Amino acid sequence: MAQDALKPKRSRGTPQGVRITDVTQVAGVSPITVSRAFNAPQTLAPDTLARVRLAVAELGYVPNRFAGSCCRRNRS
Numbered sequence: 001m002a003q004d005a006l007k008p009k010r011s012r013g014t015p016q017g018v019r020i021t022d023v024t025q026v027a028g029v030s031p032i033t034v035s036r037a038f039n040a041p042q043t044l045a046p047d048t049l050a051r052v053r054l055a056v057a058e059l060g061y062v063p064n065r066f067a068g069s070c071c072r073r074n075r076s
Helices: 002-006 020-027 031-039 046-059 065-071
Strands: none
Touching: 020 031, 020 046, 031 046
C-alpha cells in the first residue's frame, strides 16, 4: 500500500498512462510544442519535430483526441 502512494498519478485515457508532460520532459520542449507536432508540424523546426517524434515513439504516447475536441471552437 505504501508503494501505491509513491506512484505518480496517470491519465486514464492511455493504456500506458503516458501524458503529454512525459513527452515534454523527454523531448525537452513545452506542451504546446508537442501539440503543434501533431496539429501543425509545418510550424516547427525539423530538429524539434524529430525530437518530439522520437520521444512519442519511445514512450508510446497517443494523444487523447476527445480532450482536444472539447476545447476546439466550431470554426465554420
